[in-house]
Amino acid sequence: MNLEIKKITEKITKLKAINKTKTIDLHSPYFDNSDLKNLKECIKSTFVSTKGKFVDEFEKKIKNITGAKYVILTNSGSSATYLALRSMNIKPNSEVFIPSLNYISNANALCTLNFIPHFIESEYNSFGIDLSLLEEYFRLNFKREKNLIFNKKTGNVVSGLICTHIFGNTSNIDKIKKFCRKNHLFLIEDSSEALGSKFKSKHLGTFGDIGLLSFNGNKIITTGGGGALITNRKDVYLKARHLSQNAKLKHLWEYKYDNIGYNIAMPNLNASLGLSQVKRLKKNIKKKKKLYNFYKKLLSKFSILKVSKIDENMDSNYWLITVLINQKSIKLKDKILYHMNKSGIKCRPVWQLLHTINVFKKYPRMKLFKAKLLEKKIINLPSSPHLNIDEKK
Ligand SMILES: Cc1ncc(COP(=O)(O)O)c(C=O)c1O
Numbered sequence: 001m002n003l004e005i006k007k008i009t010e011k012i013t014k015l016k017a018i019n020k021t022k023t024i025d026l027h028s029p030y031f032d033n034s035d036l037k038n039l040k041e042c043i044k045s046t047f048v049s050t051k052g053k054f055v056d057e058f059e060k061k062i063k064n065i066t067g068a069k070y071v072i073l074t075n076s077g078s079s080a081t082y083l084a085l086r087s088m089n090i091k092p093n094s095e096v097f098i099p100s101l102n103y104i105s106n107a108n109a110l111c112t113l114n115f116i117p118h119f120i121e122s123e124y125n126s127f128g129i130d131l132s133l134l135e136e137y138f139r140l141n142f143k144r145e146k147n148l149i150f151n152k153k154t155g156n157v158v159s160g161l162i163c164t165h166i167f168g169n170t171s172n173i174d175k176i177k178k179f180c181r182k183n184h185l186f187l188i189e190d191s192s193e194a195l196g197s198k199f200k201s202k203h204l205g206t207f208g209d210i211g212l213l214s215f216n217g218n219k220i221i222t223t224g225g226g227g228a229l230i231t232n233r234k235d236v237y238l239k240a241r242h243l244s245q246n247a248k249l250k251h252l253w254e255y256k257y258d259n260i261g262y263n264i265a266m267p268n269l270n271a272s273l274g275l276s277q278v279k280r281l282k283k284n285i286k287k288k289k290k291l292y293n294f295y296k297k298l299l300s301k302f303s304i305l306k307v308s309k310i311d312e313n314m315d316s317n318y319w320l321i322t323v324l325i326n327q328k329s330i331k332l333k334d335k336i337l338y339h340m341n342k343s344g345i346k347c348r349p350v351w352q353l354l355h356t357i358n359v360f361k362k363y364p365r366m367k368l369f370k371a372k373l374l375e376k377k378i379i380n381l382p383s384s385p386h387l388n389i390d391e392k393k
Pocket residue numbers: 076077078079103105106164190192193213214215216225226227
């Protein structure tokens with residue numbers, strides 16, 4: 001085993017003793033009595049499904065934190081993407097730009113609705129979209145007719161772009177917004193990993209038409225399963241809310257419908273957990289920032305792994321702390337992951353690039369050199385906010 005990796009692993013392994021645990025999880029949820037209290041109160045009320053005071057209160061909290069005008073809570077982040085795409089009157093069979101270095105749910109939602117994912121390149125700093133390369137590609141391969149953009153090769157309309165704020169960060173969302181505005185493309189920001197993250201003091205997910213959040217068990221706060229659609233557009237909000245409730249028409253007793261909807265709103269039971277969890281958000285971010293600096297200091301003495309930089313315009317939530325393997329040691333990635341996981345340090349690589357997944361291979365794409373390199377270099381380190389790094393505690 002590489003000597004540096006051995007030493008790094010030994011140092012991180014010390015956290016097991018400090019935390020009195022057999023393993024150091026990648027990102028585990030944390031619960032205390034306040035969560036139990038809310039869950040109990042919700043069960044006692046019998047309002048455990050999609051109506052209830054906890055849904056209303058948690059929605060208000062998310063509005064306050066993000067600054068979005070409207071919030072619709074959903075039963076997962078993935079269903080929030082589906083709902084977003086259903087709520088925007090997108091031309092049938094449109095192509096939609098999404099980065100290949102990405103979580104799978106956005107591509108799944110696009111294909112479920114018969115849209116066409118068009119895979120685009122990533123950039124090295126935040127792992128988000130490489131806007132310069134996209135602009136160049138766009139200039140050469142697309143044409144505008146009135147307010148519609150066409151892919152010259154496929155002849156399809158291109159309707160929008162979904163960007164993902166990976167591991168809670170971004171570096172150019174303001175410029176991506178300008179690009180979309182200029183070219184009549186909708187912008188959805190997948191901010192599933194970015195609750196509490198701001199760019200130039202504005203919460204991620206509020207730059208574009210719609211932002212998405214996830215409250216899955218591995219996120220900075222959790223509702224068990226859950227997500228949200230956030231937007232400043234009233235038309236989107238009204239349509240999304242209606243579709244998330246089976247497109248049922250409001251009536252005191254009748255059951256009548258006017259569209260194909262789904263029951264994908266968040267249950268009150270999950271929202272009750274969200275309401276106690278969200279009170280910990282600021283504290284969690286503070287603790288994760290401390291952990292980020294701990295890893296940064298620890299790895300400054302080594303050359304094989306370096307903590308990735310965060311854009312100076314970001315107030316990050318530090319969701320998953322990321323290290324990059326240096327160019328010379330890329331071949332060691334699997335060995336590093338094996339050694340650390342074997343030692344109980346639950347680190348992980350980034351997702352498989354979407355364009356290499358069998359079901360997505362047929363879709364159009366840019367050249368993806370940077371995404372391919374990033375896939376080889378990225379490792380996420382254990383980032384739970386309750387992970388103690390201080391021996392005295
Ligand atoms: C970037 C990103 N998008 C979407 C999702 C989907 O969220 P959920 O797991 O709540 O469906 C996740 C969650 O894992 C994610 O990390």
